[in-house]
Amino acid sequence: MKELMKPVSGTLDTIRSAFLKHKKLCLLIGVVLSILLPLVFPGGYICGVFCRILFYGTMAGALNVINGYSGQMCLGVAGFFAIGSYTEAILATKFGLSMWVCILLSGIVSMIFGAVLALPTKRLSGIYLAIITLGFSEVIRIVCLNWTGLTGGTMGIKDIPAPTLFGFVFSRPRHYYYIFLVLAIIFLFCTRRVVNSRIGRAWMSIREDELAAKSLGVENGTYKITSFMYGAFWVGAIGAVYAPYVSYIDSTLFTLDTGWNVLAMLIIGGQGTLSGALVGSTVINTLTEALRSFGDWRYVVYALLILVVMWVRPQGIAGASNSILAGEKEQKVKQDAETKEEVC
Amino acid sequence: MQYFISQIVNGLCQGSIYALMAIGYSVIVGVVGFVTFTHGEVIIMGAFAAYYAFEFVGSMNLPLGILAAFVASWLVGIFVYKVCYERFFKAPRHIALICTIAVSILLKNLMQIVFGAARKPMINVIDNKIYTMGPVQISRLQIVIILTVVVLSLLLLFIFKKTRWGVSLRAISQDKSAAALIGINVKRDAMVGNCIGSGLAGVAGLLIAMSYAILYPSMGSTFGMKAFTASVLGGLTSVPLAAVGGMCIGLVENIGITVTSATYRDIFAFVFLIIILLIRPQGFASKKGGRP
Numbered sequence: 194m195k196e197l198m199k200p201v202s203g204t205l206d207t208i209r210s211a212f213l214k215h216k217k218l219c220l221l222i223g224v225v226l227s228i229l230l231p232l233v234f235p236g237g238y239i240c241g242v243f244c245r246i247l248f249y250g251t252m253a254g255a256l257n258v259i260n261g262y263s264g265q266m267c268l269g270v271a272g273f274f275a276i277g278s279y280t281e282a283i284l285a286t287k288f289g290l291s292m293w294v295c296i297l298l299s300g301i302v303s304m305i306f307g308a309v310l311a312l313p314t315k316r317l318s319g320i321y322l323a324i325i326t327l328g329f330s331e332v333i334r335i336v337c338l339n340w341t342g343l344t345g346g347t348m349g350i351k352d353i354p355a356p357t358l359f360g361f362v363f364s365r366p367r368h369y370y371y372i373f374l375v376l377a378i379i380f381l382f383c384t385r386r387v388v389n390s391r392i393g394r395a396w397m398s399i400r401e402d403e404l405a406a407k408s409l410g411v412e413n414g415t416y417k418i419t420s421f422m423y424g425a426f427w428v429g430a431i432g433a434v435y436a437p438y439v440s441y442i443d444s445t446l447f448t449l450d451t452g453w454n455v456l457a458m459l460i461i462g463g464q465g466t467l468s469g470a471l472v473g474s475t476v477i478n479t480l481t482e483a484l485r486s487f488g489d490w491r492y493v494v495y496a497l498l499i500l501v502v503m504w505v506r507p508q509g510i511a512g513a514s515n516s517i518l519a520g521e522k523e524q525k526v527k528q529d530a531e532t533k534e535e536v537c
Numbered sequence: 538m539q540y541f542i543s544q545i546v547n548g549l550c551q552g553s554i555y556a557l558m559a560i561g562y563s564v565i566v567g568v569v570g571f572v573t574f575t576h577g578e579v580i581i582m583g584a585f586a587a588y589y590a591f592e593f594v595g596s597m598n599l600p601l602g603i604l605a606a607f608v609a610s611w612l613v614g615i616f617v618y619k620v621c622y623e624r625f626f627k628a629p630r631h632i633a634l635i636c637t638i639a640v641s642i643l644l645k646n647l648m649q650i651v652f653g654a655a656r657k658p659m660i661n662v663i664d665n666k667i668y669t670m671g672p673v674q675i676s677r678l679q680i681v682i683i684l685t686v687v688v689l690s691l692l693l694l695f696i697f698k699k700t701r702w703g704v705s706l707r708a709i710s711q712d713k714s715a716a717a718l719i720g721i722n723v724k725r726d727a728m729v730g731n732c733i734g735s736g737l738a739g740v741a742g743l744l745i746a747m748s749y750a751i752l753y754p755s756m757g758s759t760f761g762m763k764a765f766t767a768s769v770l771g772g773l774t775s776v777p778l779a780a781v782g783g784m785c786i787g788l789v790e791n792i793g794i795t796v797t798s799a800t801y802r803d804i805f806a807f808v809f810l811i812i813i814l815l816i817r818p819q820g821f822a823s824k825k826g827g828r829p
Contacts, residue, residue: 320572328807339800496643
């Protein structure tokens with residue numbers, strides 16, 4: 194299978210290197226195109242798809258900080274999403290706060306939950322962390338479903354007010370598109386800065402080799418918590434825009450399937466790359482829209498796509514072929530480690 | 538007090554089902570060496586196989602149902618092994634993990650398409666007679682469930698301790714390359730281990746469907762996670778301790794809902810898991826097992 198798909202993989206590598214060569218030009222074209230898109234396609238349906246691409250892409254990017262850059266295994270992204278959305282919905286409907294303030298507040302609340310989740314689990318890794326974050330997401334959903342006084346229980350929260358800016362009311366998908374776009378650009382900019390700083394390098398060193406990072410003076414626990422907080426902040430902020438965008442939220446929007454969706458986008462796009470999350474989100478959302486007439490079968494196609502990507506190109510569509518996620522390299526590192534263990 | 542005692546009996550019954558799931562999970566993790574997210578779907582697959590076997594025959598034959606559940610889950614086990622594990626033994630560990638997630642999505646949606654997403658009432662195999670001994674009330678269904686679990690666990694213990702097959706499975710779970718050196722077909726026997734674990738999960742699914750008297754494709758994921766929780770409690774690779782872990786989860790859950798309301802049932806397993814991982818990550822086992 195791997196041999197069969199080699200030409201595809203090779204083409205993706207060529208495209209990737211071409212992009213890297215003309216990075217600034219590509220970025221400029223991308224930004225201009227994404228600003229023009231809703232003007233060319235003003236329809237509500239198609240703008241809704243663009244919105245979905247953007248907010249799932251940003252969410253997958255935030256998850257990428259946790260999973261891709263610092264190498265943790267967080268499956269509980271739906272929980273943070275729920276926290277962000279519910280915070281905005283409650284603050285906006287009960288206290289009449291404006292959405293622009295709520296973006297920040299939701300991010301901070303979600304960040305606090307991220308810290309609460311990461312603090313006790315900083316010693317855990319791999320599958321234990323995966324299952325705890327999964328459990329966290331389910332616990333949040335069950336609490337949202339049953340705490341009727343605060344979250345409306347099964348009724349959800351209705352009539353979340355649309356945001357306004359200088360008298361302009363954001364009411365259509367194409368208006369929200371620009372909010373999501375601005376958030377995505379800010380997110381990419383910040384994340385690029387953070388990843389290329391001391392913190393980002395510490396995250397990556399934890400991903401590559403936890404023990405070696407520790408011996409070089411990287412405080413593993415602190416940096417793991419930081420990555421959780423950073424990722425959770427952005428997921429919460431996206432949730433805060435999502436709540437007025439759909440104007441009605443209930444707990445069924447934040448099931449484990451939402452978490453799997455985001456994770457699948459990240460994996461298909463490529464972990465540990467900035468563009469990967471957006472690429473994955475574009476591919477998955479376009480595909481699910483194209484397959485909409487097939488009903489439930491689209492999830493089958495979706496699962497098969499993840500399997501094919503894992504079989505053929507484990508580093509994802511946008512991932513580098515010499516990435517640690519691609520397989521061959523880690524295998525060698527691991528073998529070395531095993532022989533060392535035997536010597537000891 | 539009456540209510541409390543009956544909740545303990547319920548907890549023991551439910552705990553024994555969780556124990557069967559956790560045994561299956563521990564066999565998989567021990568022999569194959571990967572954790573799996575497909576367990577919940579395998580459980581429900583077994584339940585559906587038994588449901589259709591009952592419908593096909595038209596009689597309520599429990600051994601037949603168990604056989605159908607076991608065989609169907611065994612086949613799913615082969616599929617999962619071929620897709621998720623076989624070529625990834627030497628690759629980074631997260632690849633196999635993500636493959637199991639993908640297969641879990643695949644199986645769940647295929648089941649929804651093929652069997653329908655609606656809730657099906659499970660045929661009542663055992664008539665609901667209730668025996669009373671002092672303050673303890675226990676139904677015939679609960680006795681059958683507990684007996685099935687005990688018999689299957691003893692059978693598994695016998696296979697593991699006394700047969701050649703079991704010895705080679707245990708050898709693989711200790712060291713794959715050493716097992717290969719003494720002439721064990723590691724790839725085939727790892728598949729057999731995966732299938733045995735899946736088969737036990739399928740039988741557990743039948744028991745779950747019988748005790749809840751209801752069946753639908755998306756009920757699997759919480760059970761899969763409870764099985765994982767129970768097997769973490771038992772140290773992830775130890776089969777007898779996983780059974781104890783399953784019992785504990787069942788008891789904690791049922792005692793927990795006497796304190797709060799039944800809507801919070803699924804929370805207890807997770808909270809319990811978090812507390813255990815914080816205090817004693819290796820569970821009941823004396824040392825950290827497996828390769829998580």
